[in-house]
Amino acid sequence: MKKIRIIAMLFIATLVLVSCQNEDTLDTETVSKEKYPEIAAKLQKMYFSAEGLEIIDLELPDGTKQKMFEVEGDMVFSKEHIEKAKVFTDVKQYRAYTIVTVPWWVGVRTLKIMGYTGGVFALSNKEKTALRWAVNNYNVLNLRIKFDLSFGTNLVSQDIVVYRRPNMTGVGGQSGFPSNGDPYKWISIWGLSPFSYNYNECVITHHIGHTIGVQHTYSTVSCGGSTPILRGVHIPGTPWGTDLNSIYNPCCPLGTTGELSHYDKIALNYLY
Ligand SMILES: [Zn+2]
Numbered sequence: 001m002k003k004i005r006i007i008a009m010l011f012i013a014t015l016v017l018v019s020c021q022n023e024d025t026l027d028t029e030t031v032s033k034e035k036y037p038e039i040a041a042k043l044q045k046m047y048f049s050a051e052g053l054e055i056i057d058l059e060l061p062d063g064t065k066q067k068m069f070e071v072e073g074d075m076v077f078s079k080e081h082i083e084k085a086k087v088f089t090d091v092k093q094y095r096a097y098t099i100v101t102v103p104w105w106v107g108v109r110t111l112k113i114m115g116y117t118g119g120v121f122a123l124s125n126k127e128k129t130a131l132r133w134a135v136n137n138y139n140v141l142n143l144r145i146k147f148d149l150s151f152g153t154n155l156v157s158q159d160i161v162v163y164r165r166p167n168m169t170g171v172g173g174q175s176g177f178p179s180n181g182d183p184y185k186w187i188s189i190w191g192l193s194p195f196s197y198n199y200n201e202c203v204i205t206h207h208i209g210h211t212i213g214v215q216h217t218y219s220t221v222s223c224g225g226s227t228p229i230l231r232g233v234h235i236p237g238t239p240w241g242t243d244l245n246s247i248y249n250p251c252c253p254l255g256t257t258g259e260l261s262h263y264d265k266i267a268l269n270y271l272y
Pocket residue numbers: 001074075206210216249250
């Protein structure tokens with residue numbers, strides 16, 4: 001779900017980069033890893049790529065905007081999140097740098113996920129169906145997290161909200177990673193209406209994975225003309241190489257079935 005980038009933006013950004021940057025304010029622009037060396041270094045320790053780092057205005061369904069670092073095209077992190085993230089330096093201890101906490105006495109933790117239905121941020125009927133299918137992809141695995149799906153506009157007390165971003169061009173989705181043991185709250189999607197139900201399901205399933213701590217599968221799958229080679233935290237029982245069927249590759253192929261791959265299921269069972 002890598003966003004299609006406009007080359008011209010890079011030239012504009014190069015000019016903007018000359019100006020001074022206050023440490024505490026983030027301008028919306030394409031940024032280089034040289035500009036935020038601490039952020040870039042920390043992201044790499046979190047097993048994310050610092051190439052193509054950008055700062056964006058993330059529009060939320062209540063109309064507010066948040067300044068976020070965009071990483072690998074489809075994941076967002078607040079500056080505070082990156083700075084506070086705990087990383088594991090022992091490479092023998094393979095795990096995601098952050099996942100959703102399930103206290104042992106709880107057994108199974110239920111997460112409330114809502115498809116947004118209000119105004120310009122509302123999901124289409126196709127997207128609602130795809131969201132049902134995506135949630136089902138996880139619930140059938142009987143993990144230690146379970147999703148309780150509803151549709152509506154009440155943003156309070158939801159763990160995850162899936163909504164449409166009306167002001168985006170191209171096709172894509174965006175989400176983030178858990179913090180303080182809770183899932184990342186916002187999954188935004190856009191431009192999906194011309195695509196199949198399965199494609200919609202793939203995008204949403206992919207992003208639900210990010211919100212609970214699943215990183216991009218090590219992959220050389222071509223994505224929007226680029227060939228990202230990404231490296232997540234290796235999960236025992238999954239291949240070191242490419243899993244072409246993984247739903248966590250950076251792009252959903254047009255012919256996707258929208259289903260989790262064999263190794264995706266192993267990874268989810270390992271994490272939860
Ligand atoms: Zn992704």
